[in-house]
Amino acid sequence: MSIDLKTIKHISKLSRISVDEKKAEKLAGDLNSIFDFIEKLNELKTDNVEPLTSVAETTLKLRSDEVKSKNLRDQVIKNSPKENEDYFVVPKVIE
């Protein structure tokens, strides 16, 4: 299998990471060598194997729907790169 530049551009879009031509070429090389290595898994037959999603053999616990912490507005906004009073500010979305 080979990951070409078009695929890299596609993944970059999905990942929301911009890549220029030079970076795309480097990434294609790296990803190809990593996927060559990953291909080893195809040696194994796994048709009847249950996928393991979690090693923690517990079911997700339910909890009562209670508010445990409140009035966190200042804390939530504290690390924002840009804010206006109570809001996070982003570039204009609606024309």
Place this chain on the structure above:
Amino acid sequence: MSDITKQSLSELVENIKGKKLSSSEVTKAFVERSEKSKELNAYITEDYANALNKAKTFDEKPNLDLKLPGIPMAVKDLFCTKDLRTTAGSKILNNFVPTYESTVTQNIWNEGAILMGKLNCDEFAMGSSNETSFFGNVQNPIDKNLVPGGSSGGSSSAVAAQLTPITIGTDTGGSIRQPASFTGTVGLKPTYGSCSRYGIVAFASSLDQAGPMAQNVKDCALLQEVISTYDEKDSTSINFKRNEYSKELTKDIKGKKIGIPKEYRVDGMPKEIEDLWKKGIEYAKDCGAEIIDISLPHTNYALPTYYIVAPAEASSNLARYDGVKYGFRAEGENLIDMYEKTRSEGFGAEVQRRIMIGTYVLSSGYYDAYYLKAQKVRKLIKNDFDDAYKKVDAILTPSTPSSAFKIGEKTNDPVSMYLNDIFTVPVNLAGLPGISIPAGHDAKGYPLGLQIIGKAFDEQNILNIAYAMEDKINFKNNITDWWIK
């Protein structure tokens, strides 16, 4: 006492409890040594003035019933610490100051310890050499320009160089055990679900575990006892009966069955690693353990599985870094442009590489071929361990396929870097506890470690085996303080 920093955690606790030392004296000693050790680059953020103040406050009304009374400690910069910058070794969190505390660090402060600062690590814990940190390389105190391992490289360097009496790291594929092995220190990766993940910057949530890193097994057991608690804030935290690991520690391991997996004899393994392993088997026998050959047939598939599962989870976890709510933001022409520039400028090369791998294996058309396939193989790897544990109580392997390497030696070849974790990754995939103890030196005089892998929730057993073997091995670290002018 001029030799305060040479004391182990257990000795310091005893001396503070016996009023032979005050917290201020101890804290001052470690702060002074840390200040003289800037060349190691072990710290990302120092908090020395606050630490000294807290020590003073502790001494005014010392509570000597606590497990870590007035003990200063620096921690890996992956743990959120309230009001102290937490970066995860990344530019994207360069200015992030948490408004809450991780459960594991809170447990430590509740037992009387004092935060000295935050230790360097690979960016988002993705690396095996600490070279992916935005804050630069960390030096291994063993030798100049030698990597300290990773991702908990600042932690391993700081413990080995005695800048902190003990520390905590996190381990997703070997990030506690490999750096412990590279620096001649002890590192424990607990069972998945043993230590809360609340407040730890997430890398791969089904694999991440916090654990202690120490100069010896006893100290390691004491810290594990403090950090391992059930926590309802982590939905995968497991409510099981936890031991008082340090109190119940024993060197009596007579009759314990220890498995030797033949598949860990990998191609191209250096002879000194093979020899170390053989020596380890002899030590275990000397301690009264019974050695049994076992097979873990899917060992060779662990790394390829890991390099699907971990990046997939990482790509999802790291989607939150978008420049909107916290962290670094790059300005863009519109919202999407802002996201893309923020992530391109804010993440380093290795993190971007892994996000891209993860995104690809989860993307439409490839999910079954990669991600689902990897989850199935992960099941086979776990089954291997389940089968082995029908015959043995623990498994003994080398910790790493080589000793520490030079800074820059493997940075251009991601796959050769990944191979470092060949012996540690299967343990994370199966969710088991594993401990690395120093067991010898290679021809260059660099430390080498042995790994003891246990059954789930059986930390006490592997700590006991490590404790017994440590006594026989009688390892001495050759640290010359070369970085102190």
